[in-house]
Amino acid sequence: MSSLNLDDFSDLIERPDSGTRRDAEERRERLVVPSGALGRLDELGEWLSAAQGSVPVKAVRQPRVVLFAGDHGVAALDVSGRPAGSAHVLVRAVLEGESPVAVLARLAEVPVRIVDAGLDCDPALLPDEVVRHRVRRGSGRIDIEDALTVEEAERAVRLGMAIADEEADSGTDLVVLGDLSVGGTTPAATLIAALCGTDASVVTGRGGAGIDDLAWMRKCAAVRDALRRARPVLGDQLELLATVGGADLAATTGFLLQSAVRRMPVILDGVVSAACALVGQRAAFRAPDWWLAGQLSGEPAQAKALDRMALNPLLDQGVTVGEGSGALLALPLVRAAAALAAELPERAAAEPAEDAAEYVTG
Template structure:
């Protein structure tokens, strides 16, 4: 497998349709620019759907890729190594912020086990049947997985994207359930952006103290040394310092772009996978939205590299897809406004033109009358 092959398969959203959507927007009773970013989103959705007016977002779904990372053994996370399955269980039980929001917004949640480090019996078969391997290697001293496993994980993500597109999903909210995932994500972003470990290392969604941050920074530094020699091959890069869940997310993002399925990215992990995807196919980011700014320095650097402007900045750092899901109503609102706002009637346009003429004529009469009065 060569991820560069995706470059020939991915097209940009339809520019002609977007121009049609822009022209239609100019005829709305609400003046152009009055709705701010909502206008831009509505036009982007029209281009993605190849439809004017845009169709409402009615079948959104949250997709979460789950995995454990061996680097968490270095105490670089606020959670103990090998406990990502607890996050999965809590989400399934409706006891996480993401689960509460999904329930409130009536959005179904799908969890994909790409590399959890737990006994399969702890979770439902629907979750664990996709597992590529049990946990990922400690990337500061060993590969996260083999290249063959990385390819298997990418193909898993591609298959999930196809299933979602075929089932009628019209927008995906993408997130992760991982322990140690932000360390791998920071390494990927540092490698692809050519920057140092200290610039990209944050404190993760669970929060860590200064000593843990120093350990995390050292782990990213050591992993980065291992990553730089394989920068020319995205699949090998994912195998070296990524993880099964990150490789699966990368394959998912790329195949969603192939299938013209828009995706809202969540935090630093999804941003890292998107950056790998951009390296493989430069048009792919045109199909993605940045849901929120998470506060992770690596995420901000990745989004800047992809020219993705976050929809929200509310200080939500919990991860697990929560920030991206909070952006969903904003995107749905953009679609609803673009589809349902009425256009000005021809009579209204004529009245506006008549008013302009009268105003212009009145000014001219005054200008003419003024010298005579003098």
């Protein structure tokens, strides 16, 4: 029997400071650039100000990319464009600077942290700092068996919580969240279908590596079978993660919830982080107020999850590669919003708002 109840997070998580947000909105009305002229950047700046509890908003100085890695047994059904058990190859590509997220992180000068929650490989293939967190080697085939035991699911959630605490304690002020998984979009689609009450065909996409029609049909069947196993445990989020999630998804869920407890904003990437966020919302309804949807990947399950959480993606570039790449592309927008909100001057006290419009229109 687990000693962890995810519903307890509902009492621990508060919304970003509404008073600070009102102050930020009032300050925005006084800037030389008319309200609305900067579009969503205004909203972003006010959201970040409330999250920080600071007016004017502070610059994002210590962002971090955090990637949870794991393999999924369901990949053995050829539902992924990559071989089962090969997520360690993705990890090595990031470590060697040869993956999309590694390139983008170098460009943005943002450090990357990889957490091995459930890779199915010999630990000797990876550096010690990557593998030391592993909950188990791979996750079970969710169409016919549980991904994890409940005890393993609890360990994975607590792992994610511990990583969030480490990041918050080290001064990280914004997290770009992603995953490094093979087969991970299948449990993600299952979780979203279960929580949204939809059928497998509605949520099954082509995944980050891309799959043909036959593989899509196999994936759809796997989601359908996993859904049958998920529905009886919908009342318990931890048991749901154990039944049809995986070590990396459970750890990501714990990370998201504890980040909200610690008031640390997070940018979500694709369908995997969206699925974990949806589980987190089920446990603590205020938690999504601490998260941004970085991008719309084109995965149908992701769109459904974001709609359920009322999160409006910042970008729509169709980036399906995962790894946090799409979320990292959104980071410059967040930084720009913070800089504009903090550095644009206010109008002189006697200057009417309509005169300020000349600043923009000439």
